[in-house]
Amino acid sequence: MxxxxxxxxxxxxxxxxxxxxxxxxxxxxxxxxxxxxxxxxxxxxxxxxxxxxxxxxxxxxxxxxxxxxxxxxxxxxxxxxxxxxxxxxxxxxxxxxxxxxxxxxxxxxxxxxxxxxxxxxxxxxxxxxxxxxxxxxxxxxxxxxxxxxxxxxxxxxxxxxxxxxTQTVECEESPLRVSSTLIRELLAKSNFSAAENALGRPYSFMGKVIHGQKLGRQLGFPTANVALKRTKVPFSGVYVVSLYLNGEDNTPYQGVANVGVKPTVGNYLPSLEVHLFGFDRDIYGRNVRVVFHQKVRDEQRFNGIDALKEQIDKDVKQAKEYFKKLAS
Incomplete structure (x- = not known):
């Protein structure tokens, strides 16, 4: 093409x-x-x-x-x-x-x-x-x-x-017409399963892993910072995700991600930070695809780094529990 x-x-x-x-x-x-x-x-x-x-x-x-x-x-x-x-x-x-x-x-x-x-x-x-x-x-x-x-x-x-x-295409589980507007509404409600049905594939962001402020590493939760190159995103919060490395054999790496403006550390452009479980490879400069499975919570501001670290630990446990149930 x-x-x-x-x-x-x-x-x-x-x-x-x-x-x-x-x-x-x-x-x-x-x-x-x-x-x-x-x-x-x-x-x-x-x-x-x-x-x-x-x-x-x-x-x-x-x-x-x-x-x-x-x-x-x-x-x-x-x-x-x-x-x-x-x-x-x-x-x-x-x-x-x-x-x-x-x-x-x-x-x-x-x-x-x-x-x-x-x-x-x-x-x-x-x-x-x-x-x-x-x-x-x-x-x-x-x-x-x-x-x-x-x-x-x-x-x-x-x-x-x-x-x-062409004929109208309707959603699999309802008579709703498949449209970009409907998918935005589903994503805003974190209904990723219904969005996947309307898209014909899981919803994802694609981008290159870039260097960030290394705050996650300092907290004990190193993250892959993915360049979104967007001024707006269809949703924000903390999510259970899978990350795929471009050029590899479609292996999903499980993790938890923050999408939004990182209110605690004062950044005002949309960002995507992904913490991968048990992952220690250097992937700076790699193109990745991040698939969203489930929302964990909304973005929120914390009273200090300790409170943030405690919440991230809870987020990780919840995400791991999601994958554990999925595998059972």
Whole structure:
């Protein structure tokens, strides 16, 4: 899968020709979908699978069109919902479904002012030569928000492309529609099991282990400080977790983690610190994935280091008890 950024990427057509399965007659047309794909949940996965299936049927390239920043982050940054995943995590998740290209458009003043008709003409038709478009059941687009399934169907008749709307995907244990909003709500309630069902995989953070203040080591609980590169996180508190090292054989290392702003030591950006049980390897600079299982408690401020150390000891015991029950 290749990442292409911007409307004027000179490598777009050449790359499309290179990936055409019919080498004697390169085809630069495509089957595409558009959206935020935050979380790449079961609903998104159904769309991606349909795009790939249709692209193979028509011998065309498959394209996922996304925006950076996401539209609501551009219009109302303070009110925009917290992201379930960073761009890199989203790109990696999409790559698992056999997509040829992720086409990332910068959502700026120009793009935000394009009407739905202008977006169809300039992006889908002129730039991508679209032949088939797969959209979610709630898809809307265009600066005037007039773009929907009906408008796309009508445009398709004029420009020679077809449009398909996917069926709503519901949660396994309830009739609730799978959506990024629902998953945020589940995570905020620490309902990690239901979130996993909606995502099709456990919820996790990915990042690189960096040097911290070494406070955990001084307390007798050394931690791996994971760089989140986020300004907001979907939840905060202390959690039972498993950590996976990138490039190793999917071995989970059990632990307890603090997500938040570390109020006791005066840090104000989201942080992730993971204490692993019986682990003494040097993993600075390693990329890791941290999977969340259960909430232990909320973040809280303590009257001194001794009180903090006592509470961490309780947190560790509770996390170990969780894994003990899981194994029994």
């Amino acid at each position: 290749r990442l292409l950024r911007g409307m004027h990427n000179p490598g777009l057509i050449a790359a499309c020709q290179h990936l055409s399965t019919n080498k004697s007659s390169p085809n630069t047309a495509c089957v595409a979908t558009i959206g935020n794909f935050d979380g790449v949940h079961l609903g998104h996965q159904a769309i991606l699978e349909q795009v790939v299936t249709e692209a193979k049927t028509q011998d065309l390239r498959s394209v996922v069109i996304i925006f950076e920043p996401q539209p609501l982050e551009y219009f109302k940054a303070d009110e925009a919902p917290v992201r379930l995943m960073r761009f890199r995590e989203k790109y990696q998740a999409i790559s698992e479904y056999g997509i040829d290209f992720v086409f990332c458009l910068k959502f700026d003043a120009h793009l935000s002012q394009l009407s739905a008709e202008e977006f169809i003409q300039q992006v889908l038709v002129d730039h991508l030569s679209i032949k088939h478009l797969v959209i979610g059941d709630d898809f809307r687009f265009g600066g005037d928000r007039s773009g929907d399934y009906a408008l796309l169907k009508e445009a398709g008749k004029r420009f020679g492309f077809s449009v398909e709307s």
